Amino acid sequence: MKRLRQFSLALLLCVPCIGGAKDLGVWGDVYPVQEQSMLSFIQGRLKQLEATGEMAQMQHDFKERVIENTLRPPPVEGLLTDTQPHTLWYDPTFTVQGDYADHQGTVFARQGDRINPLSHVGLGQTLYFLDADDPRQVAWMKAQTPPTLRYKVILTNGNIKTATQQLNTRIYFDQAGSLTQQLGIRYIPAVVTQEGDKLRIVSAPMQEGR
Structure with a gap:
């Protein structure tokens, strides 16, 4: 009986709280939860770009950038011209780091x-x-008579297609300056030939100004 009275008292104490509750309404906007998949978003965006013609323009711009970078790679930095010739020697001798067998x-x-x-x-x-962008160096190259049957023209800067037309030969490019750095070339234009067991590198003098 005592427990029943305690339960009734607790229930009476809770009733005012329940009765005093109010409907506070809706605060702010409520939207249904919708999650658009990334694939749907991309497809929708592509359709929008196609409809406005932006897709075709983006494809054209990308193609032009690829062609430009192919025909005119980034120039090799740090190379100079000088009014005086320079000669240096490159010795490719190296020390074997391990045993090698056939x-x-x-x-x-x-x-x-x-x-x-x-x-x-x-x-x-x-x-x-x-540097094919330097008319002096292009003129110098045209005047060269290679001492060997085979030769290669390697650009450190310039447009490969234009240089091919100017020099009427196949053109190569020193990507990221890998060859000039390895050979220690600082001045251009330069010609590399073999003498004995070393490479002789001679840079030609250029008149000041282009």
Whole structure:
């Protein structure tokens, strides 16, 4: 009986709280929960771009950028011209870091050996480095008579297609300056030839101003 009275008292105490509750209404806008998939969003955006013609323009711009970068790669930084010629020598000798053997197991190089590739395989060609945007260097190249039957023209700057038409030969480009850095070339235009077991690099003098 005592427990029943305690329960009744607790219920009476709670009734005013329940009776005093009010409907506060809706605060702010309420929207149904909708989640658009990323694929649907992309497809919708593509349709919009196609309808407005933006897609065709984007494709055209991308194509032009690819062509431009292909025909005119980023120039090699840090190269100079000078009114005086410069000569330097490149020795490709290196130290073998481990033993090397052919497919039959015959060791042809041991760790610590000093090897010069030019003693085994010659360069066999002349290399020309120049900036094709510099008319002086283009004129210099046109006047060259390669001392070897084979030669390569390697640009450090300029338009490959234009240089091909100007020099009437196949054109290469020193991407990221990998060759000029390895050979230690600082001045252009430069011509590289083999003499003995070294490479001789001579930069030609250029008159000041382009």
